[in-house]
Amino acid sequence: MNALSSLIVVFILAAVAWVGGEVVSLHPAFGIVVPALAGVVFVVGFAVRVVGWARVPVPFRIPTTCGQQRSLSWIKSGWLESPWTRTGVVARMALEVLLFRSLFRGTVAAITTEPVSDGHGSQDPAPGPARLVFGEQKWLWLAALAFHWSFLFVVLRHLRFFVEPTPGWVGVLGAIDGFFQVGAPAVYLTDVVLLAALAYLLIRRLTDAQVRFISLFQDYFALYLLVGLVTTGVLMRYFVRPDIIAIKQLTLGLVTLAPAVPTGVSPLFFVHLFLLSVLVAYFPFSKLVHMAGVFLSPTRNLANTNRMRRHVNPWNYPVKVHTYEEWEDEFRDKMKAAGLPVEKV
Amino acid sequence: MADQTPGPDALAKVDFRPKGKTWLEPHPEFRKGTYCYSAAPKNLTYLGLPNPREWQPFNDDWKLPPDWKTIILDGMRERLDRYRSFRLFMDICVRCGACADKCHFYLGSGDPKNMPVLRAELIRSVYRRYFTPAGRIFGAVVGARDLTEDVLKEWFYYFYQCTECRRCSVFCPYGIDTAEITMIGRELLTLVGCNINWVIEPVANCFRTGNHLGIQPHGFKDSIDFAVDELEEITGIRVEAPINRKGADVLFVMPSADYFGTPHYYTLLGYLMLFHEIGLDYTLSAYASEGGNFGLFTSHEMIKRLNAKVYAEARRLGVKWIIGGECGHMWRVLHQYMDTMNGPADFLQVPVSPITGTRFEHAASTRMVHICEFTADLIRHGRLNLDPSRNDHWNVTFHDSCNPSRAMGLLEEPRYIIRNVCKAFHEMPEDTIREKTFCCGSGSGLGTDENLEMRLRGGFPRANAVRHVRDKHGVNLLACICAIDKATLPPLLEYWAPGVDVAGVHELLGNALVMRGERERTTDLRGEPLTAREEASAHA
Ligand code: SF4
Ligand code: SF4
Numbered sequence: 001m002n003a004l005s006s007l008i009v010v011f012i013l014a015a016v017a018w019v020g021g022e023v024v025s026l027h028p029a030f031g032i033v034v035p036a037l038a039g040v041v042f043v044v045g046f047a048v049r050v051v052g053w054a055r056v057p058v059p060f061r062i063p064t065t066c067g068q069q070r071s072l073s074w075i076k077s078g079w080l081e082s083p084w085t086r087t088g089v090v091a092r093m094a095l096e097v098l099l100f101r102s103l104f105r106g107t108v109a110a111i112t113t114e115p116v117s118d119g120h121g122s123q124d125p126a127p128g129p130a131r132l133v134f135g136e137q138k139w140l141w142l143a144a145l146a147f148h149w150s151f152l153f154v155v156l157r158h159l160r161f162f163v164e165p166t167p168g169w170v171g172v173l174g175a176i177d178g179f180f181q182v183g184a185p186a187v188y189l190t191d192v193v194l195l196a197a198l199a200y201l202l203i204r205r206l207t208d209a210q211v212r213f214i215s216l217f218q219d220y221f222a223l224y225l226l227v228g229l230v231t232t233g234v235l236m237r238y239f240v241r242p243d244i245i246a247i248k249q250l251t252l253g254l255v256t257l258a259p260a261v262p263t264g265v266s267p268l269f270f271v272h273l274f275l276l277s278v279l280v281a282y283f284p285f286s287k288l289v290h291m292a293g294v295f296l297s298p299t300r301n302l303a304n305t306n307r308m309r310r311h312v313n314p315w316n317y318p319v320k321v322h323t324y325e326e327w328e329d330e331f332r333d334k335m336k337a338a339g340l341p342v343e344k345v
Numbered sequence: 346m347a348d349q350t351p352g353p354d355a356l357a358k359v360d361f362r363p364k365g366k367t368w369l370e371p372h373p374e375f376r377k378g379t380y381c382y383s384a385a386p387k388n389l390t391y392l393g394l395p396n397p398r399e400w401q402p403f404n405d406d407w408k409l410p411p412d413w414k415t416i417i418l419d420g421m422r423e424r425l426d427r428y429r430s431f432r433l434f435m436d437i438c439v440r441c442g443a444c445a446d447k448c449h450f451y452l453g454s455g456d457p458k459n460m461p462v463l464r465a466e467l468i469r470s471v472y473r474r475y476f477t478p479a480g481r482i483f484g485a486v487v488g489a490r491d492l493t494e495d496v497l498k499e500w501f502y503y504f505y506q507c508t509e510c511r512r513c514s515v516f517c518p519y520g521i522d523t524a525e526i527t528m529i530g531r532e533l534l535t536l537v538g539c540n541i542n543w544v545i546e547p548v549a550n551c552f553r554t555g556n557h558l559g560i561q562p563h564g565f566k567d568s569i570d571f572a573v574d575e576l577e578e579i580t581g582i583r584v585e586a587p588i589n590r591k592g593a594d595v596l597f598v599m600p601s602a603d604y605f606g607t608p609h610y611y612t613l614l615g616y617l618m619l620f621h622e623i624g625l626d627y628t629l630s631a632y633a634s635e636g637g638n639f640g641l642f643t644s645h646e647m648i649k650r651l652n653a654k655v656y657a658e659a660r661r662l663g664v665k666w667i668i669g670g671e672c673g674h675m676w677r678v679l680h681q682y683m684d685t686m687n688g689p690a691d692f693l694q695v696p697v698s699p700i701t702g703t704r705f706e707h708a709a710s711t712r713m714v715h716i717c718e719f720t721a722d723l724i725r726h727g728r729l730n731l732d733p734s735r736n737d738h739w740n741v742t743f744h745d746s747c748n749p750s751r752a753m754g755l756l757e758e759p760r761y762i763i764r765n766v767c768k769a770f771h772e773m774p775e776d777t778i779r780e781k782t783f784c785c786g787s788g789s790g791l792g793t794d795e796n797l798e799m800r801l802r803g804g805f806p807r808a809n810a811v812r813h814v815r816d817k818h819g820v821n822l823l824a825c826i827c828a829i830d831k832a833t834l835p836p837l838l839e840y841w842a843p844g845v846d847v848a849g850v851h852e853l854l855g856n857a858l859v860m861r862g863e864r865e866r867t868t869d870l871r872g873e874p875l876t877a878r879e880e881a882s883a884h885a
Contacts, residue, residue, distance in 0.1 A: 001366075005486075053436075056429040060645075060685055062752070064514045064522060066780040069754030071707045071718050074725060075761070081780070082754035084707075096518070102443075103518045107776055109446045111359050111453075111805070130357030132452065132809045134776045140443060144518070211442040213363035214462050216488040218479075219440050285479055290519055293437035298430045299520035304754055306680050307711040313685045315427060319646055320393065321653040322552050324632050324661055330553075331562045338563035340631060341589050 003206055006220035010228055010275075017274030021267025030270045031250055032259040038277035039254075045284025050292050059313040061306045064299040066105075070308075082304045089303050096300055100145055108137040139200070147197035150190035151226075153177060154233075157188070161251040191234055198227050218286055225279050232272035242266045350378060350798050353841060357805065359455040368463055369470065369490055373498035375403040378798030381505055381791060384545035389538060391549045392647075396538025402501060407494065413537045414492055418475055420536045425476065430525045435472045437519050438462060444513040444523070449784050450506055453802030461513035461523035464503050468530050471496065501539050504530040506799060508788035509642070510747035515780050527789075532644040540643065544790035547639040551651050556601035556635035565631045568604040572613055579614075579872070581864035584621035586629060589662070593628035594699060596659050599670030600637040600828035603849075609831045611870040612671055612849030615858075619720065619851065622860050623700050623728065627668070633658040636675040637828055642790040649686040652678055655713075656687050666696040667713040671849050673746035673827030674788065676715060680753045684711040701726040715749075717758040717826060720854060724765050730859040735866065735875060736767035739822040741853070742814045743772070744807070744834070745782035746827035756780075759826050759850045766857035771818040777810040787833035800833065801840055808841030815845050822846050824853060 020030035067078020079088045080095070095101040113130050157174050160166040178186030202223050205215050236242050246262040247269055253260040283289065295301065305311075328335070328343055335342050350356075365372075386397035398408045410416065425432045445460040446452060457463055466488065473480030473489035480489030490496055507527040514522035534540065547557035554561055560568070569586045577583045587593065597620070603613040620627055633654045640647030659667055669679055684690065693712040696705040703722045705714050723729050743763055749755040756779050763770055777783050786803030787796075814820040823834060823845055834847045856869045868874050 049436075053429060053433055056426060056432050058429045059427060060682055062430065062522070062525065062681055064511055064520055064751055064780075065754035066515055066751075067754060068756045069707070071705075071755075071758065072703070072722055072725070075721075075757045078754065096520075100518055102516055102520065103441075105781075106443050106447075106516050109452060109776070109806070110361065111357060113357075130354075130359075130805075131813075132806050134774075137443075140441065144441070208442070209362055210445055210457065210460065211440075213368065213457055214440050214442060214445070214460065214466070216440065217483075217486050218488070285477075287437060287439045290437040290439055293433050294519045296429065296433055297437075297520040298433075299514055299522045299525075306753075307684065307708040307713065308706065310689055310710045311685050316686065319650045319653070321650050321657075324654070324657060327555065327632050334561055334563045335631070338566045340562055340566055341591070 002215060002217045003212075003220050006217050007224050009221065010224040013225075013275065013278055014228055014232075014271050017271040018267045020274070021265070021270030024263075027261045027265070027270075028259075030274055031261045031265070032254065035254055035273060035277045036259070038281040041281040042283055045281075046289070046292065049284050049289050050296075053293065053296050057314045058298045058302070059315065061302050061304075061311045062298055063302040063304050065304050069304055084303050084305050084308065086303070089301060093295065093301055097294060100141055103141040103144060104138070106137045106141065107134040109134050140204070143197045143200040143204075146193050147201065150194040150197065153190040154188075154194060154230075157190075161248050162255050164248075164252055185237065187238070191230070191237070194230055195227075195234065198223065198230060202227065222279075222282075222286060222288060225275055225282070229272065229275045229279060232268055232275065236266075236268055236272065240266070240268060242269050350801065356798070356801060359453065359802075361455045363457040368458060368466070369485055369488065371490075371493065371495035371499045373495050373502055375502065377795075379506070379796065380502060380799070381541035381543050381793055381796045384538075384540040384542045388542065388545045388549035389540070392545070392552060394538065394540070394545070395536060398538065402498070407498070407539065409494070409497075409537050409539075413497075416536050417492060417497070417533050420533045421472065421476070424529050424532070425472075428525075428529065430522065431529050434465065434521045434526055435469055435476075438465065438469070438521055439518075440466075441518065444517050444521070447513045447516045448507075448523075449510070449512070449786055449806045450508075450799070450803045453786070453805040454799070458499070458503050459506060461507075461517075461521075464507055465521070465523050465526045467496070467499055467503055468526060468533075497534070497537075497539070500530055501534055504534065505541055505791065506803075508747070508784045508786065508791060508803065510784035510788060511751040512747065512781070512784065515751065528641075528645075531642065535644050541790065541793075543793040543796075544639050544642045547637075547790070548643055548647060548651065551635050551637075551639065554634075555630075555632050555654065557637060557639065558601050558605055560601065560605065560634070562631035562634075565604065565634050569629065572604065572610070572617060576614055576617060579866065579868060579870065580618070580860055582621065582860055582862060584617050586617055587627070588629045588631055590628035591662050592664075593662065594626040594665050595628075596633070596655075596662060596664040596667045597627050597629055597670070598633050598636040598655055598667060599629075600672035600675055601635045602637070602828040602832060603670055603672075606828075606832060608835070608846070608848050608852065608871075609828055611852035611855065612831070614870045615849065615851030615853075615855030616670060616716065618855045618858055618860060619723075619729075622858060623723065625699065628662060628664070630658045630662065636669050636679070637672050638675055638678040639790055641674050641678055645682075648678055648682055652683050653687050655679075655683065656690055659690070660692050665694045666708075667693070668716055668719055669713055670716050671826040671828065671851060673748040673829060675828070676755070677748035677752040679711065679713055683713070698722055700728050715755060715758070717755065717762060717850060720851070721758040721761045724762060731766055731854075731857045732859050733766055733768050733857050735856045735869065736853055737769075738869070738873075738875070739767055739848075739853070740769040740771070740818065740820045741767050741822045741824050742770070742811065742820045743778075744785075744811075744823050744825040744830060745778055746825055746830050747782060747784050747788060749826060750782050751780055755826075759824070762850050762854060763824055766853045769818075771814050771820055773810040773814050777806065783807040783810065785827075785830045785833050785837065787837070788829050792829060792833040797836075801837065804833075804837040805841060807834075808837050811838060811845055812842035815842055820845060822848055824848050824850050826850050
């Protein structure tokens with residue numbers, strides 16, 4: 001249901017943009033107004049989101065410790081997985097953000113009744129019918145990593161449409177990316193990886209019974225949007241070459257706030273631009289904000305210095321406790337009889 | 346209850362295919378053996394908690410207050426403004442499913458709503474509906490649900506089917522900690538009087554008498570005196586165990602199970618022997634006679650109310666610093682919350698071991714040290730005379746309790762002690778220890794008998810790893826440093842991995858500790874003859 005309805009929505013969006021591209025009088029709307037609005041929504045929405053989180057206090061120090069705490073000097077402590085210094089925290093976050101450390105840690109676990117090898121060639125000697133087995137689960141990690149990195153590369157490569165003259169390093173990126181020159185124009189490695197990774201993520205969501213069960217409309221929607229965006233981009237680069245000069249005129253106009261709609265821009269480009277606009281505008285209101293949220297996650301970005309240094313809760317308030325005096329009042333006679341010291345005789 | 350529980354073969358048949366088309370329709374079903382009974386009104390009343398009444402989860406009418414919906418939504422709003430964790434975790438989950446098979450309750454039950462992600466979605470769906478524009482407009486299409494009684498019942502079922510063990514948070518790419526969401530979920534349920542008795546009764550007892558079991562000061566003294574007598578029989582030495590003594594250097598706080606339950610009790614014997622042997626100037630307290638804090642399973646406010654007595658008592662007794670005993674969630678509270686809630690502890694001193702001179706810099710602010718840190722330091726400095734052969738009848742593995750490992754990072758200290766006090770030690774498989782440790786399945790107040798089936802299901806991954814080392818290395822003892830584990834692992838192992846006993850680390854230390862002037866030991870702390878055990882294991 002979700003998988004289908006979100007696909008339909010994305011198709012409708014694409015169709016709308018195609019029509020907009022076909023009808024010249026709509027070009028200003030789809031070429032300027034929509035992208036500009038999307039940009040504004042993105043910036044404002046993103047800021048509201050991040051500021052919204054940042055304003056909520058972190059009352060308690062709750063890092064998830066994945067390694068040995070800093071304690072006795074002769075015990076090797078996990079500076080990275082249970083950090084107690086800023087460097088440790090930064091390194092932990094960097095591993096998380098750049099290499100998806102936690103995802104890498106994942107294994108698959110299931111209960112099986114099959115006899116299985118214990119990994120050392122011998123049969124697990126355990127009797128009993130059921131056991132828990134672990135398997136490698138690196139595909140999700142790999143696909144996620146491949147997707148994010150190649151997406152970043154592609155975005156950076158697109159800078160050549162937004163900056164004039166094209167900075168040298170953007171050219172270098174393109175050259176590296178197109179290193180495995182296959183035909184002309186050069187096939188960018190990242191395009192291939194990006195599509196493959198997206199395909200994997202989508203197929204996994206559709207076919208893995210558990211993941212499918214937890215998936216909502218918006219999970220498919222984001223994926224289909226991305227697939228649509230990448231597909232139209234790939235089509236334009238390798239198959240139906242659009243008028244690059246005209247497109248660059250349009251995009252430069254957008255970023256320099258001097259909008260212009262040149263003639264000769266193909267409808268396919270409008271689809272591409274529109275899907276991008278939708279993605280960009282949708283970003284702050286969706287799970288995609290994990291991009292910013294990950295940096296604020298208190299289980300990862302706090303040092304495990306809980307007992308070393310005092311941490312203050314801004315809304316700490318007094319609570320009703322049972323004081324020693326009240327307690328002794330209740331039990332004084334029994335305490336005296338048992339020979340326990342009391343405050344008030 | 347136990348006799349109605351299906352046997353291991355039946356229980357281990359878990360179907361992981363999600364049933365039904367969508368999880369959005371709430372289907373609260375309270376099947377006997379998989380949930381805990383409601384909190385008795387007298388306990389709620391004693392604590393001044395809302396809506397005390399007679400009811401049970403399986404009743405149709407939960408007797409909620411008329412404005413329960415407003416209470417919950419206001420409570421949510423307040424918490425969204427107070428806990429960045431809560432707000433952030435409501436927003437950024439991408440439903441990648443990496444956490445799904447990390448939860449022992451999902452692994453043991455196959456119930457999709459026990460996947461951490463869906464457990465969180467139970468509350469997230471309500472968040473979407475009332476706190477996000479998309480949810481307000483599109484409703485069910487984007488996974489938003491109205492807050493209905495059935496949704497609330499689901500919350501109750503699944504938030505009391507999470508041991509707040511944080512295993513899922515280790516694997517989530519954003520560190521989303523479902524335990525944090527469960528804690529807030531339980532807090533919200535508490536606002537309308539939906540709690541379980543196995544949590545609230547200990548809380549009420551603890552508030553009144555100082556400890557979960559409701560033991561009054563004279564009863565506490567009796568227990569300690571009894572332990573002193575028994576130690577004299579075993580070792581020939583009469584140790585001192587002062588209570589409420591002003592002016593001692595150190596206050597020692599332990600979980601109450603240590604002086605009232607087995608096998609915890611042998612751990613207490615170990616502590617007392619150790620303190621006597623090194624001549625520590627310490628005192629116990631009958632007021633702070635519990636370090637464990639079931640407030641952690643109720644609300645943040647309740648954590649603070651129960652925890653307050655530790656610092657208050659340290660101040661009243663005029664001690665210099667504090668040592669805490671073997672208990673998992675007690676240490677989560679002491680490590681993550683105490684200083685912030687009830688500090689600063691500026692009337693105490695930075696802990697320094699009077700025997701080795703080690704300054705415990707890592708506890709410079711809370712001024713409270715874990716007994717394993719303290720003992721490991723003693724062993725490292727060669728201050729203890731140890732005879733590991735007295736543990737020869739044990740072939741040991743170590744269970745990292747969830748809280749000391751994932752909320753504190755206490756991994757090596759207990760292992761160091763174990764390696765020094767016994768000769769045979771075997772780790773369980775990599776994926777099941779340290780930060781990846783599996784929960785006992787009964788933490789966070791779920792360790793009651795009416796919930797036995799769920800405990801056995803949730804405990805299966807832990808027990809399975811124990812069974813593995815039992816069969817592979819002949820392990821017959823599981824050591825751990827958590828009072829809940831010591832109470833709930835014995836029945837779990839008896840069910841899934843018979844032949845493995847459970848012990849505290851300081852029980853093993855007590856066995857191995859050669860005390861000055863002791864008479865030759867013929868039994869271990871359990872009173873079992875050392876030689877008979879040796880023979881038994883030689884024949885095994
Ligand atoms: S691993 Fe984290 S992001 Fe992925 S589904 Fe679980 S909670 Fe959500
Ligand atoms: S905290 Fe533990 S019990 Fe709760 S959902 Fe996560 S893994 Fe499961």
